[in-house]
Amino acid sequence: MTSCDIPGLKVPRSRFPDPEQDLSQQGSEARLVLAGGCFWCVEAVYLAINGVTRVESGYAGGSAETANYQAVGSGTSGHAEVVDVHYDPSKVSFGELLKVFFSVAHDPTQLNRQGNDRGTQYRSAVFYETDEQKQVTEAYIRQLDAAGVYPEPIVTRLEPLDAFYPAEEYHQNFAARNPYQPYVMAAAAPKVEKLVANYPDRLKPEYVQSDNDQ
Template sequence: MSSIPDPETDLPAEQDRGDVVLAAGCFWCVEAVFQALAGVTDVTSGYAGGDAETANYQAVCTGRTGHAEVIRVRYDPAVVSFGTLLKVFFGVAHDPTQLNRQGNDLGPQYRSAVFVADDQQRQVAEAYIAQLDRSGVFGAPIATRIESLTAFHEAEAYHQDFAINNPSQPYVCMVAQPKLDKLARQFPDQLAGD
């Protein structure tokens, strides 16, 4: 994959709500990527795209609830833009060309999706996907869906800060750490300080 371009369209800081919900496979590793970014004030793992009654890990893992594993990213638009977060989402957090999977994680709960909260987010996300497809940067069509955010359901407490709290866990070592390394290489100026 060649270098991923900056979005041609972005939200002006004064129009940016500072909150986005993203699905990019297992939330443990996606959470770790966004927690490392400057301007991100909070990352919460959860579920979106299904009903409240089945918004729990055991049910979502069946792949039959309509949910995706997601993260809710809260951020300061004066420090990091919506477009920059999308660039990290597409370029580092996951492979957006995989349909209903990420690596060995299979099922619609691992789909790639941007859960938009308003028309402005939708327009920027759709424009960026079209731009990336035109650029051919991925060598395959982007499978990411744009879905309306109807509700965000916070995941169980043990899923929160998972990579931070479990740095030696094999999945974290094999999946999250390479993404963090890639983030440091591709976005050194976007990393949060210690």
């Protein structure tokens, strides 16, 4: 696993377009399953967002028999490394979580890789549970491509969520538990820093910087 950024981003993240379509913000809990490279990084980003109640790293896209780190790491299992994001839609919307996914959590123009992490297990994908999730995500990808926020087309795949398989326990909340691990310092921490700098209104209280922190 190695570091990656979004060098082709043409607009500041703070001015990244809001989705023109979104899901209802009724109800007490909803979920969104995302693949954006190493799940340690994506998990760390979403754990910082106000309204997110739980994030679990895992695998999706393959069978139960190959839902383990060794098999997924071979790139032949069909799985992607994913995060299962549970959130309160009255506090943060599906579209707002998509905005973070496309602007901070990963580079959606890289096909079957993130930085030097290569293989289909690192693909960019949204695993949708409903037709509404699929439609909103498709519309947002079209919106971002039309706005030209990246120099290359977005290659994020939309795949039906047949099953989510939790990853091994040592992967859960990995970045927070291992802040000085080299990959975490090089890849996960900078993504969280970008979230904090560009979306301060989306943060849980413990991530909000005071004047003394700046």
